Amino acid sequence: xxxxxxxxxxxxxxxxxxxxxxxxxxxxxxxxxxxxxxxxxxxxxxxxxxxxxxxxxxxxxxxxxxxxxxxxxxxxxxxxxxxxxxxxxxxxxxxxxxxxxxxxxxxxxxxxxxxxxxxxxxxxxxxxxxxxxxxxxxxxxxxxxxxxxxxxxxxxxxxxxxxxxxxxxxxxxxxxxxxxxxxxxxxxxxxxxxxxxxxxxxxxxxxxxxxxxxxxxxxxxxxxxxxxxxxxxxxxxxxxxxxxxxxxxxxxx
Numbered sequence: 001x002x003x004x005x006x007x008x009x010x011x012x013x014x015x016x017x018x019x020x021x022x023x024x025x026x027x028x029x030x031x032x033x034x035x036x037x038x039x040x041x042x043x044x045x046x047x048x049x050x051x052x053x054x055x056x057x058x059x060x061x062x063x064x065x066x067x068x069x070x071x072x073x074x075x076x077x078x079x080x081x082x083x084x085x086x087x088x089x090x091x092x093x094x095x096x097x098x099x100x101x102x103x104x105x106x107x108x109x110x111x112x113x114x115x116x117x118x119x120x121x122x123x124x125x126x127x128x129x130x131x132x133x134x135x136x137x138x139x140x141x142x143x144x145x146x147x148x149x150x151x152x153x154x155x156x157x158x159x160x161x162x163x164x165x166x167x168x169x170x171x172x173x174x175x176x177x178x179x180x181x182x183x184x185x186x187x188x189x190x191x192x193x194x195x196x197x198x199x200x201x202x203x204x205x206x207x208x209x210x211x212x213x214x215x216x217x218x219x220x221x222x223x224x225x226x227x228x229x230x231x232x233x234x235x236x237x238x239x240x241x242x243x244x245x246x247x248x249x250x251x252x253x
Contacts, residue, residue, distance in 0.1 A: 104151035115141035117149040 095107040100116030103109065119140045141148045189196025195203075 101151055103153045115148045116151045117142045 096113070097118075099105065099107040099109075100113045100118075104116045105112055119142050143149065185194070185196070187197045189199055
C-alpha cells in the first residue's frame with residue numbers, strides 16, 4: 001500500500017470520528033420542540049412540555065396583555081377626543097385672554113372686556129377651566145389692594161402721563177438750575193472774568209467804611225472850625241458894633 005493510500009485511510013478515519021461526534025452532540029443536545037412521546041406515540045407523563053408549549057403559553061399571555069392594552073388605548077382615545085375638543089375651545093379663547101390684559105379688548109379690538117386680568121380656576125381634577133363655560137367673564141378678577149388690576153395699556157397711558165409730568169418737572173428744574181447758575185454767577189462772579197455782586201458789595205462796604213472813618217476823622221476838625229467860626233462871628237459883630245460907635249462919636253464931634 002502506498003503512503004498516499006495510507007494517508008487517505010487515516011483521513012477517512014478522522015473524518016468518520018468527527019462526524020460521529022457531531023451526530024452524537026446534535027442528538028444529545030437537541031431542542032425538545034414537542035413533548036416527548038413513548039415508542040407507541042403517547043406523551044410521557046413526567047416529560048418536559050416542549051418549546052412549542054412554552055411559546056404558546058407566552059403567546060397567550062401576550063395576547064391577553066395586548067387585549068388589555070387595546071381596551072386601555074380605546075378608552076384613552078375617547079378621552080383624547082374629549083380633551084382635543086376641550087383644547088380647541090381653549091385655543092379659540094386664549095387669544096382673547098392674552099389680548100385682554102394688553103388692551104382691555106378681545107383679539108379683534110371690537111369688544112370691551114371688563115376686568116380683563118383674570119385668574120384661571122383650578123378644577124378638582126387639576127385641570128384649568130372656566131366656570132360654566134369658556135368665557136373670560138366667568139373668571140375671577142385679579143385684585144391688588146382691593147382694586148381690580150387694569151389692562152397694560154391703561155397703566156402704559158398713566159405711566160406716559162406721569163413721564164410727561166416728570167419731563168415737565170425736569171424741564172422746570174433745568175430752567176431753575178440754569179437761573180440759579182446765572183444768579184450765582186451774578187452774585188458770586190465768574191473766576192477770572194467778573195467780580196459779582198458780593199465783591200461789589202464788599203467794595204461798597206469798604207468805601208462806606210472809609211467814608212465813615214474819614215467822617216470820624218474830620219468831625220473834630222469841623223467842630224473846631226465851627227467853634228472858631230462862631231467866635232470869629234461874635235468878634236466880627238463886636239468889632240462892627242465898636243466901629244459903629246466910633247463912627248457915631250466922630251460924627252458928633
